[in-house]
Amino acid sequence: xxxxxxxxxxxxxxxxxxxxxxxxxxxxxxxxxxxxxxxxxxxxxxxxxxxxxxxxxxxxxxxxxxxxxxxxxxxxxxxxxxxxxxxxxxxxxxxxx
Numbered sequence: 176x177x178x179x180x181x182x183x184x185x186x187x188x189x190x191x192x193x194x195x196x197x198x199x200x201x202x203x204x205x206x207x208x209x210x211x212x213x214x215x216x217x218x219x220x221x222x223x224x225x226x227x228x229x230x231x232x233x234x235x236x237x238x239x240x241x242x243x244x245x246x247x248x249x250x251x252x253x254x255x256x257x258x259x260x261x262x263x264x265x266x267x268x269x270x271x272x
Contacts (some may be wrong), residue, residue, distance in 0.1 A: 199235075203228050 206228045213221040239245050
């Protein structure tokens, strides 16, 4: 018995992409929570998990950049976030020593 073809439209693509977005956020924030727990509660190094979070963001950014969907506003906000994160990390390191 032949199966009927599955019709795809914009709504299907939208719902599918939204589900991927939710899954990505769940994994990223779950990994960040695990990193925080390992660091603050168990006093363990968790660079491996943090590298997964950063690599996931880098892959998405590179993909979007190669398809030219990123704006100058996005670039400025991203670099501001990077500078702010470095400043916070440096202050935590300096205060803990």
